[in-house]
Amino acid sequence: MAETKHRVEERTGRAAFLVGAGILLSRIAGLFRQSVFAHFFGNSAIAGAFQAAFRIPNVLQNLFGEGVLSASFIPEYAALLASGRQDEADEVAVAVGAALALVSAIIVVIGVFSAPLLVDIFASGFPPELRPLTIELVQILFPGAALLVCSAWCLGVLNSHRKFLMSYSAPLAWNAAMIGALVYYGPSHTPARLAVILAWASIVGSAAQFAVQLPAVIRLSGRLRRTVEYKHEAVRRVFRNFLPAFMSRGVVQLSTYIDLMIAGALGAAASTAVSGLSYAQTLYMLPGSLFGMAVTAAELPAMASVTGDQGTVHAKLRDRLNAGMARIAFYIVPSVVAFLALGDVIIGGILQTGRFKAADTVYVWYILAGSTVGLLASTLGRLDSSTYFALRDSRTPMRFAILRIALTTVLGYICALKVPVWLGVDLKYGAVGLAASAGVAGWIEFILLRRGLTRKIGRTGLIPSYVVMLWLAALPAAGIAWEVKRHLPPLRPAYVALIVLPVYGIIYLGLSVALRVPESTLLIGRIRRKVAG
DSSP states (O other), X not given: OHHHHHHHHHHHHHXXXXXXXXXXXXXXXXXXXXXHHHHHHTTSHHHHHHHHHHXXXXXXXXXXXXXXXXXXXXXXXXXXXXXXXXXXHHHHHHHHHHHHHHXXXXXXXXXXXXXXXXHHHHTTTSOGGGHHHHHHHHXXXXXXXXXXXXXXXXXXHHHHXXXXXXXXXXXXXXXXXXXXXXXXXXXXXXXXXXXXXXXXHHHHHHHHHHHHHHHHXXXXXXXXXXXOOOOSHHHHHHHHHHHHHHHXXXXXXXXXXXXXXXXXXXXXXXXXXXXXXXXXXXXXXXXXXXXXXXXXXXXXXXXXXXXXXXXXHHHHHHHHHHHHHHHXXXXXXXXXXXXXXXXXXXXXXXXXXXXXXHHHHHHXXXXXXXXGGGHHHHHHHHHHHHHHHHTTXXXXXXXXXXXXXXXXXXXXXXXXXXXXXXXXXXXXXXXXXXXXXXXXXXXXXXXXXXXXXXXXXXXXXXXXHHHHHHHHHHHHHHHHHHHHHHTSOSOOHHHHHHHHHHHHHHHHHXXXXXXXXXXXXXXXXXXXXXXXX
């Protein structure tokens, strides 16, 4: 029994590693893309226009993208595969894929024609001269979002077959197209013209991201039918679970829309705030993607495939959930501390080049620090939501997600538009309050998710002493790294990051080993085996 449990944990750990490796590759490419983008655009009004235009078509990804589709589609598809019903699984895959393609195409047409209205809603405070450019960018970018939805469908199929590396590294193609356009056209074009070129490059990259996954999907599901069958009960369950999954999994993306609307209303500071939020959110989402998504993506198919009587299923889910939360916290807690204490080092090392100046680094650091308020809650909450989906309960997390959206809207409005006026500071700092208020709402949602799971499957959660050890390892490590930064001679920001951040990471790992944090021991053992192998 113990040996079987060990093999299951090893397979899940390997799956999480593959997810993490794929995400790491794509996120590194994404950070490099943002660095090149910052070099040519800085934190300028044109940068804000592009970032706003880029977010508006993402409604397609938010509605039908990876998180939502995985939550509604993977549990049904993986369960059919686990029971050996390949033909039925193929029927479900084809039906869901056809429905996604049709609805996405309709939304693209609507989005292109309604671009002026969308820009007026989400970028109401932008200067009038930016409006035509923002509208043009939105119209170009909408079809690319539809292609990314098709890519998310491929990811759902591949993940259910435990093919994680391909699906999560596919965004490399999208990033490569945009980086190539920036490097080739950037030196010889104005920022406004370059923004248009970059939007077209995004379309090319979206098509490439879909294309690189499609052959593997066809190979794994060679019996995919040409006819579409919507009568299968599993297909109906996917569609029934779609709205709740959208509300619970898509809440983070919906929160970014609310952030965009509020930031876009900050008057003269609107374009600067939108651009700054985008830079900060790229960094903020990195640890959640690398560690939270890696664990969650690996666990969801495994949880959905658990069989047995109710007591056995609940016990297995508790074990998986507790182990997953411990793995997530081991990486997220030091990420929070690093963003708070060393955010200027991180941002400067990645973004401070060309038109992106030291003052921009400090401004984005403030926003990033505000974002860390809810980083741990949001990441753990994603795993909690997956547990509900594995139990075929998508409505409970939906209710909590709706509450989070409401709180994000109310708190964000107050913190972004009112608090700066009360404090007598520049309105651009409303973006900091906006980021922090979303974190508060995230904690409330997480607490509700946790209580609901306790009623369903029994008590789960992180051991308090374990969390204390993580903070005791991270805080001194950050203090030492801060002192190293203070005593460095004047250097380029990238060199400072290359010196300070490894110091922080090594000391955190060393202290966690000294404190006998179980995850650190497992990590060291994994590294040793890789080196020996």
